[in-house]
Amino acid sequence: MNKLQVIKIGGRVIEDESSMNKFIREIANLSDPCILVHGGGSMTTELALKLKIPQQLVEGRRVTDADTLKIAVMVYAGWINKQLVAGLQAMGTDAIGLSGADMNCISSTLRKKEGVDYGFAGDLNEKSVNGERFKSLLEIGFTPVVCSITHDGKGQLLNTNADTLASAIASEMSRFCEVQLNYCFEKQGVMRDMTDKGSVIPQLTKSEYSHLKNSGCIHSGMIPKLDNAFLALEKGVEKVIIAEAGAIENIIQNKPHHGTELSI
Amino acid sequence: MNKLQVIKIGGRVIEDESSMNKFIREIANLSDPCILVHGGGSMTTELALKLKIPQQLVEGRRVTDADTLKIAVMVYAGWINKQLVAGLQAMGTDAIGLSGADMNCISSTLRKKEGVDYGFAGDLNEKSVNGERFKSLLEIGFTPVVCSITHDGKGQLLNTNADTLASAIASEMSRFCEVQLNYCFEKQGVMRDMTDKGSVIPQLTKSEYSHLKNSGCIHSGMIPKLDNAFLALEKGVEKVIIAEAGAIENIIQNKPHHGTELSI
Numbered sequence: 024m025n026k027l028q029v030i031k032i033g034g035r036v037i038e039d040e041s042s043m044n045k046f047i048r049e050i051a052n053l054s055d056p057c058i059l060v061h062g063g064g065s066m067t068t069e070l071a072l073k074l075k076i077p078q079q080l081v082e083g084r085r086v087t088d089a090d091t092l093k094i095a096v097m098v099y100a101g102w103i104n105k106q107l108v109a110g111l112q113a114m115g116t117d118a119i120g121l122s123g124a125d126m127n128c129i130s131s132t133l134r135k136k137e138g139v140d141y142g143f144a145g146d147l148n149e150k151s152v153n154g155e156r157f158k159s160l161l162e163i164g165f166t167p168v169v170c171s172i173t174h175d176g177k178g179q180l181l182n183t184n185a186d187t188l189a190s191a192i193a194s195e196m197s198r199f200c201e202v203q204l205n206y207c208f209e210k211q212g213v214m215r216d217m218t219d220k221g222s223v224i225p226q227l228t229k230s231e232y233s234h235l236k237n238s239g240c241i242h243s244g245m246i247p248k249l250d251n252a253f254l255a256l257e258k259g260v261e262k263v264i265i266a267e268a269g270a271i272e273n274i275i276q277n278k279p280h281h282g283t284e285l286s287i
Numbered sequence: 288m289n290k291l292q293v294i295k296i297g298g299r300v301i302e303d304e305s306s307m308n309k310f311i312r313e314i315a316n317l318s319d320p321c322i323l324v325h326g327g328g329s330m331t332t333e334l335a336l337k338l339k340i341p342q343q344l345v346e347g348r349r350v351t352d353a354d355t356l357k358i359a360v361m362v363y364a365g366w367i368n369k370q371l372v373a374g375l376q377a378m379g380t381d382a383i384g385l386s387g388a389d390m391n392c393i394s395s396t397l398r399k400k401e402g403v404d405y406g407f408a409g410d411l412n413e414k415s416v417n418g419e420r421f422k423s424l425l426e427i428g429f430t431p432v433v434c435s436i437t438h439d440g441k442g443q444l445l446n447t448n449a450d451t452l453a454s455a456i457a458s459e460m461s462r463f464c465e466v467q468l469n470y471c472f473e474k475q476g477v478m479r480d481m482t483d484k485g486s487v488i489p490q491l492t493k494s495e496y497s498h499l500k501n502s503g504c505i506h507s508g509m510i511p512k513l514d515n516a517f518l519a520l521e522k523g524v525e526k527v528i529i530a531e532a533g534a535i536e537n538i539i540q541n542k543p544h545h546g547t548e549l550s551i
Contacts, residue, residue: 073338074337074338093366096365096366096370097361097362097365097366098361098365099365100364100365100366100368100369100384101360101361101364101366101368102357102360102365104364105360105364105386105388105389105444106360106444108386108388108389109388109438109442109444110442112388112391112440112442113441113442117390117391118388119385119389119390120364120386120388121383122369122372122384124369124372124373124376124382124384125369125382125383125384126381126383126429127376127381172369174376176376176377177377178373178374178377179373180369180370180373
């Protein structure tokens with residue numbers, strides 16, 4: 024294995040059947056080995072609403088109480104993961120769906136209650152990702168599809184941020200080979216102005232990012248995503264791209280695309 | 288691998304936290320390699336009720352419409368599967384949760400609409416179970432935990448009867464080694480009189496079964512379970528036991544237990 028693609032697929036892409044099917048076809052066409060990482064987007068919120076389980080967000084982060092954890096596990100590890108796996112299998116890609124508990128591939132620790140109690144939220148550390156397990160699966164031709172549910176090794180499932188998880192997997196795998204980390208979502212890339220599609224930044228350095236963050240151009244959900252993305256570069260990942268899901272084939276084949284490439 | 292235990296865990300055992308934890312501890316203590324198979328019991332029905340999705344049963348079999356399939360996948364492949372896997376990992380058993388789509392380990396075909404339309408129900412055939420895949424996982428020390436969700440190989444997930452699935456897995460695996468199939472549920476075994484705990488039949492032959500079925504002693508849900516169980520014996524499975532989940536350790540260690548052993 025010379026090169027590995029770690030691909031995080033974002034919420035809205037998963038929710039829309041036609042964009043998910045297009046994405047699956049493009050993934051199936053890739054020649055590099057890859058690891059897919061996904062969360063569940065708004066499906067969890069919708070299901071919680073239908074079940075009348077109140078949802079609490081603190082600074083954009085979901086508080087995972089016991090009922091919400093159950094929903095997250097059902098949606099991420101159940102419906103979305105198995106839909107992706109069955110879709111990839113239909114295209115001839117030998118996918119295997121994994122939560123962190125499966126093969127003990129990703130462990131985490133319950134987030135400390137410092138001021139805010141995030142409930143069953145699992146934080147990753149340096150030893151969380153079992154890189155050898157992923158390496159073995161990839162070497163025998165499997166495509167791991169990883170949902171953002173981890174476990175503490177003591178029987179407790181935990182909800183983990185999917186962007187952070189993708190960054191941690193990419194960083195760990197860079198011990199074994201060249202890794203490209205791709206955040207694929209519904210927008211074209213990192214934009215100077217969220218309302219202007221033409222404002223995508225093709226190349227973003229860490230110092231420019233700091234500048235744009237301080238000036239308020241980059242805000243809310245993009246901040247943790249970019250923090251995770253830059254962290255991966257610092258930890259040895261070769262290339263990080265943030266782009267529209269539909270552009271994944273071009274990106275991986277080094278063809279022109281409209282996304283954002285990061286550099287330290 | 289000389290001997291393999293295929294263990295089907297029944298609905299009520301899964302639903303009750305303390306009985307599930309006890310079961311997990313007993314599984315973790317087994318010395319033989321094993322494959323666990325599970326469905327989801329009444330959790331699916333309860334969730335459907337909460338979501339106001341009407342459930343239809345025809346001759347004791349669930350009709351799986353699109354909404355019900357989604358619930359079944361969430362409950363079986365999501366919540367129950369990952370709870371079992373995390374629980375086993377906590378006990379030092381290297382479990383891996385699988386739906387039929389994962390590693391393409393179990394494929395099925397949409398049930399033909401002959402009179403009754405069972406919706407997204409998947410029937411198994413001679414080629415459904417990918418025995419080589421299970422063999423490889425077992426040989427490197429993994430414990431597969433298989434939920435009763437399969438796929439048609441064309442991207443469609445399908446709901447499959449867990450008793451039938453356990454029988455098909457056991458039969459296929461008997462090509463490679465000696466297999467014991469254990470149906471573990473909340474009752475003590477096959478009973479002559481459902482209301483009398485003392486009426487468990489220790490040994491049941493196929494002809495006695497026919498007799499008890501014709502006389503009405505054995506009825507409803509026990510019939511497909513026993514049909515599947517006898518089919519496994521006919522297809523090369525060495526031993527089939529139907530017993531209480533709590534007895535699994537004794538059964539596998541050939542110690543006295545109160546279950547029913549079948550013979551052709």
